[in-house]
Amino acid sequence: MFKWLLISKYLRRKLAPLFAALAVTVCTMMVIVVMSVMGGFLDLLQSSAHKLTGDVVIDANTYGGFPYYQDLIERIEKLPSVEAATPTVVSYGLLRLFDSTKPVEVMGIRPREMDRIVGFSQTLMWQSSDIDNLPTNIDLEKLSLDMRSPLATDDRPGCVIGIETNPVQWRDEKGQYNPGWAAVFSEAVISVLPVTTKGDFVDAQRLRCVVLNEFKSGLYEIDSSRVYVPFDELQRKLLMSGSTQSVDAEGNLVDKPTPARASEIMVKAADGYSPQQVEDDVAGLMNDFLAEHPELTVQPRVRTWMQRHHTLLSAVENEKGLVTFLFVIISVVAVVMVATTFYTIVLEKTRDIGVLRAIGASSYGVSKLFLGYGLGVGTLGSLVGLILAAIIVTHxxxxxxxxxxxxxxxxxxxxxxxxxxxxxxxxxxxxxxxxxxxxxxxxxxxxxxxxxxxxxxxxxxxxxxxxxxxxxxxxxxxxxxxxxxxxxxxxxDRLDIFGSAWVVLGAIVSSVVGALIPAILAARMNPVEALRYE
Amino acid sequence: MPRDLLQATSLKRSFHEGGRELHVLRGIDINVQRGQMVAILGASGSGKSTLLHLLGGFERPTACSVIFDGRNIYDLPGGKLDHYRNQHVGFVFQFYHLLPELTALENVMIAAMIRRGPLSWLAGQGATRQRALALLERVGLRERTRHRPAKLSGGERQRVAIARALMNQPDVLLADEPTGNLDRNTGANILQLLTELHDEGQTMVIVTHDEHVAARAESRGSVRRLVDGQLDGL
Known part of the structure; x- marks a missing residue:
């Protein structure tokens, strides 16, 4: 019992252990802040990446797409682990907007299905109220989901462009975009290059469309290079909509029926199912599908959203791990600080240790006194560090x-x-x-x-x-x-609670380790020698 | 014939220093009976404190043994030897050796705290506190219980040290020059306190170089002189 009394007294009446606790506080705070911020980035990236592809994606693994996708979607949607699926067509082309031309990824989508699967409407930047001089009966979100021009007489399809593809749009110092520079209702011309199933190029096709909105996914690479257009329009321009004609090896149209093709199928998991479970189910289905269609020379791939964005996410994850590791290395200074402080205290308290041994304290009890002291310093320092880190991260x-x-x-x-x-x-x-x-x-x-x-x-x-x-x-x-x-x-600005708990635990253990050698020295002290110590 | 509480025969202690053997105690014979006051008189450096440390179980003799209540304390395992120092022996140092962070009351109570775990301590905390307060009152420091050693005079510190030594109702009180660091009057007061405790039945061994202390002890017990590492009766 004497240990707790002395620990509380030493903690309250000595400045040296408070400095040691301060070192623990600073190191704990530093690691938690870094871990939370880097973890926050990773979460944002993951969330953005997830919203781009749904839970599972089946991609053609070739620019030419894969056929019988509608049949595959019907089968996929019958799986109990799947809530919905939608096809997309992906191509690359040139976007001409405001006299500026830039290369873009053109994605043909069914917006309402996309909305159901990845929350497409949540990525739309502008509401009707954001745009000046817009008639009150125009609903930008509804138009964007329908992907059609607001004018009944206008036969141009609508499109939604990545906010960073707009050449006149820019972010201010607060990171906000200016609705005054939005390209809403401007005409965009998209040129795409169809490819045959054998990989040969055909003449470029132009798609004139009305910009209905801009989107922001949260991934710069996507927002600066992607344009959404109606699925059927792009499929048709890319000669993937199926017809009675097809393109031969020389690039000539010939009278041979071809099935419609899609580049990808995005799948949303039903409630209670993980992407991994859906991937397993869909992969099983794909085996049957491929067995029925041996003519498919390039087999579509089934991947979860995490596998699809593995390169990007694992890079950030590695960075998070590396930065946290570096700060943990720096935090070794806290252990050294605790060890130095405790060694000084043991020297300073040599006579007290002798007294304690003389009046019956065991060497084990004396070592526990200093280990408990380390525990106290570690607990106090790390908890204060946690509180400060929580305040800093959230503010x-x-x-x-x-x-x-x-x-x-x-x-x-x-x-x-x-x-x-x-x-x-x-x-x-x-x-x-x-x-x-x-x-x-x-x-x-x-x-x-x-x-x-x-x-x-x-x-x-x-x-x-x-x-x-x-x-x-x-x-x-x-x-x-x-x-x-x-x-x-x-x-x-979200505190990584689970990670913080580990950091606090680590700081406490480190402090006890820092106190270990001084505690052993104190325990080994001969009471007579200690009493004679000057 | 009363039974010896503490006994040592041909007790030897030597140190290696500067490559040679230094024989401090060359064969000490000493018997302390329950209720007895034994004073050991010797010059500075004669080995008085070493003898007291050997009797108190602080360090091992080079030869022979210390018998307490029929058992050699140096045959006891480490934990039992700690228990001996805590329960059977009370030690008073020349330089008081109080813990500076604790109050007078806490310094007294710590002797009782050492052998108790948290649960045992909580169960008996009230009684321990009452005993510590009673002891401080006994040594005349009832009003100084919350003062730290730095705020106490030398005499008061030694009184606290005596109270601490008595906390666990030890069988024998070992006092190492208890008046050696005090002025004459204060020393006399401390000596008076010790003699009163002896009158109350406390067994004690006092080592001193002060002839006045020896004279006081002579009237109520035995006084032995430590010369050349051996004890002579006066």
Whole structure:
């Protein structure tokens, strides 16, 4: 029982272990913040990637597509693990918009089916209210899902373009797009190159369409290069819609019936089924399908969305792991700090150890005292680190905004806090000395309270600035996360709770390990030698 | 004939220092009976403290053994030897050796805390606290229980140390120069306290170089002189 009494006393009345706890706090906070932010990126990427392909995708594995897709979809939709499936046609072409031409990926889709499978409408950027001078009876979302021109007399199909394919659109410093630059109701001309089933090119086809909306998936590579057009239109332009004619090996049209083809089938899992389960079921179905169609020389592939985007996701996952690992290595400093502090304490407390041994404490009990001390430092430090990390992660965007728009006001504010804290600390210390109170704890509590109160005031009154500083804020500012460079406008601000729990546990174990050697030294101490120690 | 509580025969202790053997105790014979006060008088460096450490189970003798209540304490396993130091022996040091972070009351109670786990401690906490308070009152420090050692005078610290030594109702109190670091008056007060405790039946062994202490002990027990590593009766 004496161990707990001494641990609590040492923790409260010594500054050295508080510094060790501070090192643990900083390291814990650092690792949790890095892990949460990087994990947040990965989550955003995964979410965006998932929304692009559904749970499972069957792709043709060739530019020419695969036939009998409608029959396959009917069979797939009968699987209990599948909720819905939709075909797509994918090609590459040139987009001409506002006198600018750029290469794009053209995807023919059935928008309402896509909406059901991947929430297509959620990626649409503009509502009718966003666009100036739009007649009130026009519903942009409905038009986008129908993919047709708002004018009954207009026979051009509609299309939805990636927001970054619009040559006049750009993001401001907050990462926001300007609806004034939206290409809504502008004409886009898309040129595509049909390919025969044997892989030969045919004459380029032009598709004139009306831009009904812009979409933002969250993946820059997609948003800067993809255009959605109606499935049937693109299928027809690519000569994949099936007809009584076909293209021979020389590229000539011949009178031979060909089945319609699709490039991909996107599949959504039914509730309670994982993508992996759906993949297994669909793969089983594909075996039967391929057995029935031996003429398919290139076999379509069945992959989950994670397998489809493996390259992108695993790269970010590796980066997350690497950065976290580097910060964990840096955090070894906390272990060294704890070990050094405890070694110093053991030296300082040599005589006390002798006294404890002299009055009957076992060497095991003395070692447990220092291990418990390490446990206390680790627990205190890591929990404070967790709290600070949670505050930082959840307020990361506020912090960024402050640094970008009010950095000098903030620095001035911090200086005022620090000076006030020093004054309060000195006054408290003098008062404690006079009253024989617990000096260090009271001083720390006073300083911490002042800092917290000040930050609360700063948070509650965000628009209060100091005279003369506001102009500096206007001219300078540091945006650590520039949404014009990175594609997500906001820094991920969700705490990785599971990962944080492991980091806290690791910090506690590290602190105990740091205290291990000093604890062994203390346990081995001869009581007589310890009592004679000067 | 009363039975010996603590006994050592031909007790030897030597140290290796600077490549030679230093014989500090060359064959000590000592018997301490229950209720007896034994004073050991010797010059500085004569080995008084070493003898007390051997009797208290702090370090092993080079030869012979220390018999407590019929058993050689150095044959006891480590845990039992710790138990001996905690339960059967109370130690008072010349330099008090109080734990600076603890209050006077906590310094006294810690002797009782050492052998108890959290549950046992919670069960008996009240009684232990009452005993510690009673001891502090007994040594005249009832009003100073919440003071830390740094705020106490030398005499007060030694009183706290005596209270701590008595906390577990030890069979024998071992005092190493208990007045050696105090002025004359304060030392006399501490000596008075020790003699009162002896009157109450506390067995004690006091080592000192102070003839006044020896004279006080002589009137109520035996005084032995430690010379050249051996004890002579006065």
């Amino acid at each position: 990361l965007n506020n912090i960024q905004d402050t640094l970008a728009t009010r950095m000098f006001s903030f620095i001035a504010f911090v200086l005022v806090i620090v000076i006030s804290s020093i004054i309060v600390t000195i006054a408290t210390a003098m008062l404690c000395r006079r009253r024989d109170n617990r000096l260090e704890l009271t001083v720390l509590a006073a300083a911490a309270t002042l800092v917290l109160l000040s930050l609360t005031c700063y948070y509650l009154f965000p628009h209060v600035t100091l005279p003369g500083i506001a102009s500096l804020d206007g001219q300078f500012g540091w945006r650590m996360w520039d949404p014009r460079v990175y594609f997500f406008e906001r820094i991920p």
